[in-house]
Amino acid sequence: MQSTFITNITGIRTALLSLMLFCLPAFAGVPTPDIPKGKGDKCVEETDFMRKNHMELILHQRDETVHRGIRTKKHSFKECINCHAVKDDDNVPVDFKNPKHFCNSCHTFAAVKIDCFECHASRPGNDKRGHGKTNDSAMSKH
Amino acid sequence: MSQTDDHTNNDQVDNGHVNNDHVNNYRRKFLGQLAAVTATGALGSGLVLNNFAQARPADEAVSSNVRYGLLIDTSKCGNGCDACVKACNDENGLQGFDRPETDAQWIRTVKLRDKSTNRTVSLPMMCQHCEFPPCVDVCPTGASFKRADGIVLVDKHLCIGCRYCMMACPYKARSFIHEELTGQVQGIPRGKGTVESCTLCVHRVDKGETPACVEACAKDGHKALIFGDLKDASSEIALRISKEASMQVRGDLKLNPGVRYQGI
Ligand code: SF4
Ligand code: SF4
Numbered sequence: 001m002q003s004t005f006i007t008n009i010t011g012i013r014t015a016l017l018s019l020m021l022f023c024l025p026a027f028a029g030v031p032t033p034d035i036p037k038g039k040g041d042k043c044v045e046e047t048d049f050m051r052k053n054h055m056e057l058i059l060h061q062r063d064e065t066v067h068r069g070i071r072t073k074k075h076s077f078k079e080c081i082n083c084h085a086v087k088d089d090d091n092v093p094v095d096f097k098n099p100k101h102f103c104n105s106c107h108t109f110a111a112v113k114i115d116c117f118e119c120h121a122s123r124p125g126n127d128k129r130g131h132g133k134t135n136d137s138a139m140s141k142h
Numbered sequence: 143m144s145q146t147d148d149h150t151n152n153d154q155v156d157n158g159h160v161n162n163d164h165v166n167n168y169r170r171k172f173l174g175q176l177a178a179v180t181a182t183g184a185l186g187s188g189l190v191l192n193n194f195a196q197a198r199p200a201d202e203a204v205s206s207n208v209r210y211g212l213l214i215d216t217s218k219c220g221n222g223c224d225a226c227v228k229a230c231n232d233e234n235g236l237q238g239f240d241r242p243e244t245d246a247q248w249i250r251t252v253k254l255r256d257k258s259t260n261r262t263v264s265l266p267m268m269c270q271h272c273e274f275p276p277c278v279d280v281c282p283t284g285a286s287f288k289r290a291d292g293i294v295l296v297d298k299h300l301c302i303g304c305r306y307c308m309m310a311c312p313y314k315a316r317s318f319i320h321e322e323l324t325g326q327v328q329g330i331p332r333g334k335g336t337v338e339s340c341t342l343c344v345h346r347v348d349k350g351e352t353p354a355c356v357e358a359c360a361k362d363g364h365k366a367l368i369f370g371d372l373k374d375a376s377s378e379i380a381l382r383i384s385k386e387a388s389m390q391v392r393g394d395l396k397l398n399p400g401v402r403y404q405g406i
Contacts, residue, residue, distance in 0.1 A: 066297050069204035069348050078329055119333030121326045
């Protein structure tokens with residue numbers, strides 16, 4: 001019962017959000033998100049479809065990858081990050097803290113908080129820029 | 143460097159024998175599978191057979207025809223060597239916060255001492271990828287799980303950080319992330335409030351590579367660690383454990399770990 005309620009709310013929110021995004025030109029004078037373009041000609045799915053459904057694709061792929069070891073690239077979160085990386089003035093990909101980050105550009109506008117990047121790297125590559133130190137101190141544990 | 147765990151060896155050696163039955167079971171099953179694989183090879187292109195030992199295609203799910211494991215020859219461990227630990231930290235981006243009691247640690251070096259003889263041996267200890275993992279039994283959310291190929295993982299999307307699994311694990315293999323993290327390695331998600339442990343470098347294994355610790359140990363010339371499919375009778379690991387003595391740490395618990403040791 002409660003979960004249906006929550007699903008409904010989420011459904012309504014998604015619908016409203018999509019409506020907002022699709023009717024952007026209609027909101028004359030309302031600031032609209034400046035969504036950076038990804039690499040290549042087009043996304044792995046139609047842009048309209050992605051706007052509404054990217055979270056479903058990522059959720060599905062996450063279970064496939066974690067539990068079944070399926071690592072196809074088409075709907076992989078890592079590939080989203082690689083393709084949609086936004087570079088700063090020094091030509092370095094920005095992380096999620098930066099308002100210019102691809103995901104941020106829309107999620108901030110829509111006020112939808114995501115927690116993907118509490119665990120996942122928000123920019124391409126195996127970079128250690130955020131690292132304080134390696135855990136060599138932990139090697140003496142026990 | 144290490145904790146001194148007093149494990150007497152006799153039980154474990156006995157269990158080494160018990161578990162040879164498991165190995166023989168694997169071999170029997172494998173021979174059946176081999177016939178199937180050969181048939182596929184004959185029907186399809188010859189490439190199928192050539193690819194046998196290589197990476198699974200990215201769109202193919204892991205299979206229980208495989209069981210991954212490690213064989214660790216402690217007699218080959220360099221004195222004071224921590225190449226495997228360093229490689230693990232580096233590969234998985236494990237960060238330290240100068241809090242050795244809680245800093246994440248997927249491999250640690252453990253000293254075992256036989257009380258009766260005082261012989262001590264040092265070995266790398268990581269998640270033992272138990273066939274019957276207590277961490278999975280106790281997990282209230284289904285976050286701890288065993289993949290079909292025997293790799294035990296935490297689905298951090300589901301983990302609520304209750305740490306029951308840490309208490310259930312007899313090998314102290316798991317760490318809890320206490321701090322907010324930044325700069326994670328791409329493909330190795332790690333975050334505050336979740337539990338983690340050795341993944342057997344699942345991201346590398348899925349590409350057909352060996353875990354980072356195994357690679358680092360070999361690079362240093364020790365070759366104390368070998369990785370492979372325990373169910374593939376022709377793999378180096380299966381051949382070695384079918385011919386040489388090896389044992390499981392705390393084999394008496396009958397969890398049938400996928401990690402086996404020699405020289406302890
Ligand atoms: S060693 Fe510990 S964490 Fe790893 S599978 Fe066994 S019980 Fe679970
Ligand atoms: S800490 Fe996470 S993985 Fe461990 S038992 Fe609790 S929910 Fe499961």
